[in-house]
Amino acid sequence: MQLEVKSKTWLEADGKFIMGEHGIALLDAIDELGSIQHAARQVGWSYRRAWGYLKTMERHAGVPILVISHGGTAGGGTRLTPQARKLLREYKRLQKTLRAAIRQKSRLLFSY
Numbered sequence: 001m002q003l004e005v006k007s008k009t010w011l012e013a014d015g016k017f018i019m020g021e022h023g024i025a026l027l028d029a030i031d032e033l034g035s036i037q038h039a040a041r042q043v044g045w046s047y048r049r050a051w052g053y054l055k056t057m058e059r060h061a062g063v064p065i066l067v068i069s070h071g072g073t074a075g076g077g078t079r080l081t082p083q084a085r086k087l088l089r090e091y092k093r094l095q096k097t098l099r100a101a102i103r104q105k106s107r108l109l110f111s112y
Helices: 021-033 036-043 047-061 082-110
Strands: 011-013 017-019 066-069 079-081
Touching: 011 047, 017 021, 017 047, 021 036, 021 047, 021 082, 036 047, 047 079, 079 082
Parallel strands: none
Antiparallel strands: 011 017, 066 079
16 A cells, blocks of 8 residues: 655745645646636636636735736737746746655655
8 A cells, every 4th residue: 555645835925825726727827828717717717716816816925917918909918927927937846846755755654
């Protein structure tokens, strides 16, 4: 039997939740699709839920997360700010490191 340790990670600022795995998925989808509405649909959220999550994320993180352009000839769209891209990149890097360390320690401690 192989027991395995599982963990969840999230970011907080001064004890206030910024984002977790669902937020990462939403930001990834926005980055890929250029639309909050399409990104929300991709992660299984309503637009309203995604918008509220993003506004709370910005407020708690204290940095802008999105650059939104409205209408025009090219249509509207949403992009991640450089700060959001860095947050996303570093969070993913940390998650990868933590998962590898937990997997290694788990094998060492719980292999029977």
